[in-house]
Amino acid sequence: MTTIKDIAKAVGVSCTTVSNVIHGRSGRVSAETIDRINEAIDQLGYVPNMSARSLVSSSSKVIGVISHLTPHNNESIVEDPFHSAFIGSIERTLSNNGYYLMLRTVQTTSELLAFLRNWNVDGLFFTGVFEDEFFQFLTELDIPIVLIDSYVSNSKMCKVGLEDYKGGYTATRYLIEHGHRDIAFASPPIRERGVVSERFQGYKQALAEASLPFRPELVFERELDVETTIALGTQLAKRNDLTAVFATADIMAVGIMAGIQQSGKKVPEDISVIGFDDINLCQLSSPRLTTIHQDAPLKGKLAVEFLIDLLENNPIENREIILPIRLVERDSVNSLA
The missing domain is CATH 3.40.50.2300 (Response regulator)
Structure with a gap:
């Protein structure tokens, strides 16, 4: 993975200068140098080390909910009542534990890179992740991740799913x-x-x-x-x-x-x-x-509990929870038997 040292070498500046630009302390850096550093960051695909950043700036107490579900009509994930219910549960549970929620939809690794570059989040939830290049990129991130409704696996991540x-x-x-x-x-x-x-x-x-x-x-x-x-x-x-x-x-x-x-x-x-x-x-x-x-509030609550365990380095015996389903009979099915 690309490091600050790689960026500094590509631009011809010190690691301190690159670090200052990344962390917004660029008052003494020329606009031209800032542009060159940002261009190198984009070209080399640099991702900030969130653990290292937290040592400098302390925990942000901000958790990101990232939707990789991208409808062709560009509707927001929160327009789906089911997603609104479980995101609401995530927000309530995070709030009860002193954290804040940030919601974002990203389609590509470059969009995720831009998000991580601009926001020092403590951890991430992802929905709509598949076995593809985007997921492979997630496996390289140095940040706690919980996957929701995703049929992919990684030993570092936790998952909450359904039958x-x-x-x-x-x-x-x-x-x-x-x-x-x-x-x-x-x-x-x-x-x-x-x-x-x-x-x-x-x-x-x-x-x-x-x-x-x-x-x-x-x-x-x-x-x-x-x-x-x-x-x-x-x-x-x-x-x-x-x-x-x-x-x-x-x-x-x-x-x-x-x-x-x-x-x-x-x-x-x-x-x-x-x-x-x-x-x-x-x-x-x-x-x-x-x-x-399916129990949307419980799904959100369990996802937060997983993430807090990851953040606090608590032992996790089982990194995957599959919630049960059940049939609810009402009035929309007619019997032909």
Whole structure:
């Protein structure tokens, strides 16, 4: 990994000068030299050593929540009620322990570099991380990291996840037990070894166990914004080759129900819908949404407890927690049996 010494050698200045620029103590450094140092930092991919910085400036008490989930419509992660719930839990638990939260969405390693260069955070939470170049970069960082809903592993990091596969299986099996044979799968874009992929595999397993064929034409990958999910519901209402939909997020399921109903069809009489997450909106929709429950507040609380253990160098016996799911029956699934 690039060091301050490497930057100093590339620019032709002392390590002290480079350190002063990095830490904002550049009053006696010329603008030209500052520009050259920053250019070398970018070119060489320098990442500050957060442990060393904390020795100089003391703990910032700031924890970053970094979302690597980047919808094509550029909506914020907090517009999803589920993410709002677990981020709210993270903030409350951090606050109770004397820490502050900073929320950021980053798409690339260069964006993360810029963030770390400008903010002395004590630790980081990451959501939406996959086995790719971005994750490999995370493994090189010298800072406590907790992964949330990510199917990647590193011995330095802790993880909080969910029974995603079982959730997808349970939702689909429930529809099958109620007589449905033509079941659509609706989700955000499916990425290998991600949360949605695990739920998708559970969906396919339930179909296989019931000797039902997997039909790719009944898989619908869409973004989670209101307009897109309602449009998908309208599209599904026009089809006559399905009786039920499993949506991998409640916010998508409710949008689909709205589109179906706006098209003149009824839920669940014409098309049944089951969701995933059990956000508060499920009890306000009409009909009330049958869904797979996960405990978002507990997920946030456990993630913070992991991070505090890392910050305090406490012994951690198990660095991964997988939370359970359960089915919540309401009114959006009709029985054809």
